[in-house]
Every structure is written in structure tokens, then in C-alpha cells.
Amino acid sequence: MRLTKQQFIDRLDPKEIAGILAAAKVSVEVEAWLFRFNSVTPDPDGTSIDLRDPRTVAGLHGMEHAGLLSSGRAVEILSEGVSAPGGFDEHAGIKRGDSVRVLPPFDLSFPDPLLVESITAADDGAVVFFLAGAGSFARHFLESLK
Amino acid sequence: MTITTRDQLIDALGNNSSRIIINKTSSNSNAAGTFRSYWRETGQPAQGAIPTAAATCNNATIGGVSFAQQTSQATSYLALLEAASTVSGQTLEVHDRLAHMGGLSGTVTTAQTVGLDLETLLGTDNIAARIGDSNYSDVLWWLEWYTATGSTAVTATINVTFNDGTTNNLSTLSLGASQPVGRLWGLNTLVQAADAGKFIRDVNTVTLSATTGAAGNFGVTATRYRAGVFAPLANARYTQDWAQLGIPSIPNGSCLFPILLPSATGSTGLLATGKIAHG
Numbered sequence: 001m002r003l004t005k006q007q008f009i010d011r012l013d014p015k016e017i018a019g020i021l022a023a024a025k026v027s028v029e030v031e032a033w034l035f036r037f038n039s040v041t042p043d044p045d046g047t048s049i050d051l052r053d054p055r056t057v058a059g060l061h062g063m064e065h066a067g068l069l070s071s072g073r074a075v076e077i078l079s080e081g082v083s084a085p086g087g088f089d090e091h092a093g094i095k096r097g098d099s100v101r102v103l104p105p106f107d108l109s110f111p112d113p114l115l116v117e118s119i120t121a122a123d124d125g126a127v128v129f130f131l132a133g134a135g136s137f138a139r140h141f142l143e144s145l146k
Numbered sequence: 147m148t149i150t151t152r153d154q155l156i157d158a159l160g161n162n163s164s165r166i167i168i169n170k171t172s173s174n175s176n177a178a179g180t181f182r183s184y185w186r187e188t189g190q191p192a193q194g195a196i197p198t199a200a201a202t203c204n205n206a207t208i209g210g211v212s213f214a215q216q217t218s219q220a221t222s223y224l225a226l227l228e229a230a231s232t233v234s235g236q237t238l239e240v241h242d243r244l245a246h247m248g249g250l251s252g253t254v255t256t257a258q259t260v261g262l263d264l265e266t267l268l269g270t271d272n273i274a275a276r277i278g279d280s281n282y283s284d285v286l287w288w289l290e291w292y293t294a295t296g297s298t299a300v301t302a303t304i305n306v307t308f309n310d311g312t313t314n315n316l317s318t319l320s321l322g323a324s325q326p327v328g329r330l331w332g333l334n335t336l337v338q339a340a341d342a343g344k345f346i347r348d349v350n351t352v353t354l355s356a357t358t359g360a361a362g363n364f365g366v367t368a369t370r371y372r373a374g375v376f377a378p379l380a381n382a383r384y385t386q387d388w389a390q391l392g393i394p395s396i397p398n399g400s401c402l403f404p405i406l407l408p409s410a411t412g413s414t415g416l417l418a419t420g421k422i423a424h425g
Contacts, residue, residue: 108315
């Protein structure tokens, strides 16, 4: 499964990110992993991170071994079915990372296909799809392009 | 008769005028560069009610500044306005609140009916005179918040009818999270290029792209700007006389109320006085 860098970061808890950044200041190994992560450029499909790439797998397990991730988190982050903290991977036939078209009456302002960045629940429990560069939409304003 | 000479104006200011008194404090912090309605703030004039169905406002509507109604051909003019603010860099605007509606929900994602059509209201409360130009070009349209909506940022699409009878959607409006009480979003700037030269006569529906997470309460308000005074320093009084104001006419039935345009963020107390000259 391939992800954009933003989607990969969404899989980490903010405290985990803070711990990794702090560790990078004192550990060359962690700094090297971060260097590789920052250096990676997106492929034509917009994604950069392959959850099955041995370097990704080794890096996350190494962080777990070093105590930067709690036990079991590496497997969880690498899992294709895991949810980002507080979010969903899929809802009503649309997954995070899918391309969608916005339907009327918002189509004129957002005519191009857009990427689903996150799927979360609003305060009233209704599921909301956040599209990159466009904001939040209810399911009935979206058409999956897959 | 109408006032046509300076002597008549001076006489009216001294002997035949109605006072304007505004004394209110915002119940939450105003964000710089955003319009803020003081309709729902307590103080003077009294707190206006949250509207429900579309209705006109008049000089007797609680929330507006009342003034002596004139018998034709006598006319009223805003001839003096002074203002002081507890926060620096504030602009007090006085608007005639023509009509309003409320009860729109922050959790509904289907088209919500507004039905605020000034053309059908022209015969009520002297609206025909109060709108200014008959093509509705003097009318300002707003989304106005009465109860805060939720923390999810959404997009709004507003469908309107123009002065030529055609209908279309305005450009979409991005609404940030947690819209507070009193927040005003201007709609006139959202007229699409394809509708250039047209003026909004009626707001038909509002559609939100997603739930904000909380119903809250917001609506649509139509106003006509009458005057403004800029108070650059806090706690200092600034005055606009008749020449600076341009003596805008105040037709019978006008429901004058304050709108603030803050250039600095903060909870703002407003103290303003003025005179409506009659003649």
C-alpha cells in the first residue's frame, strides 16, 4: 500500500512525531531515517511511502525497538487497514487516498478531481470527508472516481 | 419640506432632532478584519431577537434605534455621529436593518430555505424607500450568526435571485471552524463574474458542504449602510459631522443598528451618540 507523506504522518500520534524529532537530534540512525523520509519525492500518483518497502518496515521497527514507538505500533502503522488517530480508513465506499469528484452545488468551485486526505467524525458523529485543498464534505456531495 | 439650506440643518440639529445612543459590549472577542453584528448584544439599543421566518424590521423593532417618524414632506437625515471604542482601530457602521431571517442549522447538509425576497416586501415598512436604488444595488446581504455552530470548517453555497429575475449560485464561501455569535459574512462580493452588473434581490437557499458538528443558529440579513466613524485609538471619542457623514437620508421605518469592523482583535465596548435631524 502506498501513501502520501501527509497520510503517513497522519498515522503517527503527535507525541510519537515529537519523540522522533527529538531523538533525531541525538541519534544519527534516527536522523538518517528522517533524512531519507524528507528527501523522498512523490511518484506520479502523488504517493511517496510504500508500507511494504523494507526500508520503511525496518525503520519503524527500529524506532519501536528504541522506544520511540510503543510495543506493537510498528505493525499497526504498517497495517493497510489501520485508522489514523481519531479517523477512518474508509466510509461508505470511499477510502482515504481515493480520488473523488465534488457534486453540485459545489462542483463549479471545485471542478477538478480531489484527493481524500482524511475521514473523520464531526462533533455530532456525522462522518466528514476532508479533501486536499477544498475542505470538508458530506458523503452525498462526493463521487468516487475509482 | 426637506432640509435644503445650512441654516435649516443647524436649526434642525438644535431644535428638531432625534438622539442616537449606542452603548454595547461584544459578548465574545471580535476577529480583526471581520464584520460583527451587535444585534444580539445587550445594552442600548436593547438586544434584538433572534429572527425565525423572513420578516422586515422597522423603527419599532426591538434592537433598532428608534426615532421620530416624519410626515411627508419632512425628511430625516443622519447629521451627527460620535463614537468611542474600548479597543483601538475600530470602525462603527450604522446600518438600516431592512429584513432578516434565522433558524438555519449548522448540521443540515441539504439546501436550507431562506426565502428572503425584498421584492415581495417592498410594500411593507417603507422598504421601497429604504432600499435606496430600486435595482437593489444599495442593499448589503449577510450571513449572520445567532448561536455558534460547530468546530468543523465547511463550505457554503448560497442561491440567489438577482434584480433582473435570474437565479444563480454565488461563489462558494469558506466558513472556518466555530463561527461565533455576531459573525457577519458579506455575500455581495460572492457574485460570480457571469452575473456581473446584477444585484441580489432575494436569497433563496443556503447549502453547507458538511455538518459543522453543532446546529447553532444562523440566518440571512439584508441591510443598507448609512454611515460610519473610525475610532483609531481606544477610549477616545471621534466625531463625524454632517459634512463628513454626507447627511444620509433616514427614511421612515428605518431600523438603525450598529455593525463593527474591527482592525484589532478583542472584545469591544462601543459608546456612540448622534443626531437624526428632521425637516
